[in-house]
Amino acid sequence: MNIREGLIPTTLGTAVTATGYALKQKRRSNKMVANTLFGFGLAHVVLGAIDLVQHRR
Numbered sequence: 001m002n003i004r005e006g007l008i009p010t011t012l013g014t015a016v017t018a019t020g021y022a023l024k025q026k027r028r029s030n031k032m033v034a035n036t037l038f039g040f041g042l043a044h045v046v047l048g049a050i051d052l053v054q055h056r057r
Contacts, residue, residue, distance in 0.1 A: 006051025013044025 019036030023029040
């Protein structure tokens with residue numbers, strides 16, 4: 001099985017970003033936790049995308 005480098009962090013980042021966004025929409029959730037998850041997920045998406053572009057071959 002051949003998985004491209006950067007695909008797992010990008011997928012994980014997408015899931016964490018979606019979770020953070022969903023928590024941001026809830027009124028009773030802790031906004032600091034929601035923002036932290038959202039930012040952490042976005043960082044993974046960006047870093048995974050950089051890996052995908054660099055290791056295109």
